[in-house]
Amino acid sequence: MGLVYAEIELVSTEDLMRHRRGSLSENKIKRMRIRAMVDSGAYMLVITDHIRQQLDLPLIQEQVFRLADDSEIRGEVVGPVEIQFENRSTTVRAVVLPGAEEPLLGSIPLEDLDVVIDPKQQRLIVNPKSPDIATKYLK
Numbered sequence: 001m002g003l004v005y006a007e008i009e010l011v012s013t014e015d016l017m018r019h020r021r022g023s024l025s026e027n028k029i030k031r032m033r034i035r036a037m038v039d040s041g042a043y044m045l046v047i048t049d050h051i052r053q054q055l056d057l058p059l060i061q062e063q064v065f066r067l068a069d070d071s072e073i074r075g076e077v078v079g080p081v082e083i084q085f086e087n088r089s090t091t092v093r094a095v096v097l098p099g100a101e102e103p104l105l106g107s108i109p110l111e112d113l114d115v116v117i118d119p120k121q122q123r124l125i126v127n128p129k130s131p132d133i134a135t136k137y138l139k
Helices: 013-020 049-055 107-113
Strands: 004-012 031-038 045-047 059-066 072-085 088-096 115-118 123-126
Touching (some): 031 049, 049 072, 049 088, 072 107
Antiparallel strands (some): 004 072, 059 072
16 A cells, blocks of 8 residues: 545634634634645654644643654644544644654544545545444444
């Protein structure tokens, strides 16, 4: 299977909450459409520093992350940020890694969005077993 990318929209959760409370108009909500590499072997949403700045995502904490080559790198956890894909959405924290060149969509948001990778067409799709609404397992 080759690399899989997905077009997703990232939205400032803080702005969404302000809009729901009536203190921010809808056209002022910070959002951006991006192309993210889908990686079910990764854990979280990884974004670039540019995306963090555009959405004005606040720092939550710093953590150490282990990369695929087994090296460790210190990164910032920011957010929360809402991810929207087709008829699905989820709210997650995001990791900003120094030198990250492209966003990466990891297993936690994939699971919560209830989406699957279609290896034949090399694309992300809504789970065909639950096309209208996301299904979550609680037990």
